[in-house]
Amino acid sequence: MAGVWVTEGKQVAANLVFIHADANRGTTLSLGLFTNSSGLSSASVLSNITEAAGASYARIPLADASWSVTGGVATYAQQTFTATVAITGTIYGYFICTTGSVPKLLAYEINTAAGPVTMVIGDTYKITPSITVG
Numbered sequence: 001m002a003g004v005w006v007t008e009g010k011q012v013a014a015n016l017v018f019i020h021a022d023a024n025r026g027t028t029l030s031l032g033l034f035t036n037s038s039g040l041s042s043a044s045v046l047s048n049i050t051e052a053a054g055a056s057y058a059r060i061p062l063a064d065a066s067w068s069v070t071g072g073v074a075t076y077a078q079q080t081f082t083a084t085v086a087i088t089g090t091i092y093g094y095f096i097c098t099t100g101s102v103p104k105l106l107a108y109e110i111n112t113a114a115g116p117v118t119m120v121i122g123d124t125y126k127i128t129p130s131i132t133v134g
Helices: 007-018
Strands: 029-034 060-062 068-070 073-075 079-082 093-098 105-110 124-127 130-132
Touching: 007 105, 060 079
Parallel strands: none
Antiparallel strands: 029 060, 029 093, 068 073, 073 130, 079 124, 093 105
16 A cells, blocks of 8 residues: 555554554454545544445445455455445545444555546446555
């Protein structure tokens, strides 16, 4: 991921590694799309994300057992968002968050390769989530 591993995500990771506990972790992680064109940084929290919306949009759960970690890079298989009706807002990138009692933002990536994307009926948006921890 050429994106940003945020402070809030680093805190969740530290809690899990060093004290083996974080109520905000939940049983899976979630992958979502955001429509912010600017304003995100390493200090961003989940409430700073303007999430995509629409009847066909939903976050995708990322099961723990499906991640692979090599050399400090955590990678997940390609995931696909499909618009069965138009998704509201221009998509600027994706984010990964926890699913616990108070979900936390772990990381986000701005899609610089494809640029902003508008999703209409039948469009797909494919992401291979990857986080470089460091």
